[in-house]
Amino acid sequence: MNIYTGVAGVAGVVIGYVLAVVIQNWLARKKVNEAREESRRIVEDARLRAENLVKEAKLEAKDRLFKMKSDFDAETADARKELKKLEQRLISKEENLDKKYDQMERREQEVVKKEKRAQKIEEEVEQKQAEYDHLLAEQKRQLEVVSGLTAEQAKEILVRSMEDEARHDAAKLIKKITTEAEEEAVKKAQKIISTAIHRYAGDYVAEKTVSVVELPGDEMKGRIIGREGRNIRALEAATGIDLIIDDTPEAVILSGFNPVRREVARISIQRLIADGRIHPARIEDVVKKVEVEVAATIKEAGEQAAFDLGVHGINPELVRILGSLKFRTSYTQNVLQHSIEVGFLCGIMAAELGLDQKLARRMGLLHDIGKAIDHEVEGPHALIGSNVALKYGESAEVAHAIGAHHEDVEPQSVYDVLVQASDALSGARPGARKELLENYIKRLEDLEKIANAFKGVATAYAIQAGRELRVMVEGEALSDEESVVLSRNIAKQIEENLTFPGQIKVTVIRETRAVEYANK
Known part of the structure; x- marks a missing residue:
């Protein structure tokens, strides 16, 4: 009983092991088959994907080729248009050159004609110059006979005459320059003196004995x-x-x-x-x-x-x-x-x-x-x-x-x-020596009175402590030229009627005003 039980147990173990081995093998083969099936599926997918990629690449290549062809055609068309324009411009320039060439030929022909005429005129001028020289020599000879002077003597007289005239003109010019220089010097001196007077105003103190x-x-x-x-x-x-x-x-x-x-x-x-x-x-x-x-x-x-x-x-x-x-x-x-x-x-x-x-x-x-x-x-x-x-x-x-x-x-x-x-x-200066204030004021009044007595004077002012008389004249009554004469006459009248130190400047001012109004 015990032996049978032990054999049965061993047999069960062996059968279990065998069954486990069989089942394991079956499972292994199944996995191998599944792996092979998965490999075939993967390979098939890869093949299909590769075919799709090839197709897409071929389509993209065709698209690029088409686009490049279109761009090339467009560029070729533009280049042809530009070439056609250049060709037209060249044809136009060629025509213009032909016209200019024709004009140059015509001008050249005219120049040739003018040169011929100029040569002819030159020959005539040379001929006439020779005649003139002959006539001039003849006239000189006759003049020498009539005047009793040789050409050198006449030339000497002429040069002497021109020299005297030049000296006279030079003397006049020197006198003019000297006069202008003196006038300029007087003006500058007056300006300096008047500037000094304006820049300094001293006090005056009267003393007695x-x-x-x-x-x-x-x-x-x-x-x-x-x-x-x-x-x-x-x-x-x-x-x-x-x-x-x-x-x-x-x-x-x-x-x-x-x-x-x-x-x-x-x-x-x-x-x-x-x-x-x-x-x-x-x-x-x-x-x-x-x-x-x-x-x-x-x-x-x-x-x-x-x-x-x-x-x-x-x-x-x-x-x-x-x-x-x-x-x-x-x-x-x-x-x-x-x-x-x-x-x-x-x-x-x-x-x-x-x-x-x-x-x-x-x-x-x-x-x-x-x-x-x-x-x-x-x-x-x-x-x-x-x-x-x-x-x-x-x-x-x-x-x-x-x-x-x-x-x-x-x-x-x-x-x-x-x-x-x-x-x-x-x-x-006024008031500095012996001159009383009343006399000083009276002299200023006399200055203005002299100026106001002339015709055309509107008003007159004695300014710069009596060193200047400023006269305003009516623009309608006097012209610019008459104003110059007026200033000279006033200055002369002052010299004749007044006694004063230094000099008095007479300034005549003539002003013409035109006034108009714009209305809206």
Whole structure:
């Protein structure tokens, strides 16, 4: 029982194993068959796909070929059209060339004809020239016989005549150029002077030979006179000034030619009146102190004048002499103020001429330095000033300009002339010397009155401090040529009827206006 059971178990195991092997083989074969079937299917799909790709490639190639053929046909057609156009243009140009060639041939034939005619004319001209030469020689021979002169002699006479005529024309031309140059020089000089006047406007201070000291009351006159006149004598002795005590209420008049002394006396009397102690010893003490103060004022005035003009390096003694001009007058014009004006004017005109402005201002400032000591030294103030300038270290050029400003010595440079002109300008400007305001205004009125008296004058204005008369005329009454004549006649009338310094410019202005209105 046990043996059978064991055999049966072994048999079952063997049968199970066999069955497992059989089943495994069957499954393996099945997988192999399925793999083969899948391989065939894949191969078939690949073949079909390859065939499709080949077909698509063939179709695409055909499309490209067709497109390329179409493009080629189109380009070929365009090229043919362009070639046809070029061909037409070439044909047209060929026709034009043919026409031009025909024209050239015709012109060539005409040129040949003209050349032949020109040769013929040239031959005729040569023949006539020969005849003319023969006739000219014959005429020369006959002229020599008639005039009794050879050709060389006649030529010499003709040349001499032409030379005289040329010299005459040259002289006329030289005169014309000289006149124009003089006129231009006058215009330029007037422009420079007027520019200097416009750019400088100085103050005017009138001085007199007397000074007036106001008193607090008439009883002060007795104290100034003093017992038996000792105070007034002490004042006159210390100051060198005459004291005039008359019926003028509450005033003492100081009279003296020396303005410095007069100023010392005026300040001294004012100090004494303020102090109240008036006696000879006190008078001498006050006068000495005031003299020191006035000397300091003089020095300060000279330094200020030099500073204002930018003039440096002047000797201190020369500065003091310059400052003393503050109390000096000439034709009622303050000399220091006049010297400053001349310095400014010289500098301005030197700038206009491109010269050294500082040198010109130095000459102008010092030009009247001699007037400060001309009462102490004999001779003209210009020469005195020239010697003083040399003494205190000024250059020979500056000294000569000082000496030449009134032509006591001959001017040698343009600076000398500038100082002369500036001195004349400062002294001649309205109000500077002796001319009262009323006289000045009356002269301006007379100028306008003279111009307004002429026919055709609308109005006239005296401007530029009376140096210019501007006349407005009626455009309908006078022509341009008549305006020129009018300006000359007005100037002539002014010269005949008025006395004035320098010159007066007459400007006639004629204006024609046309006015119209546009309306809508």
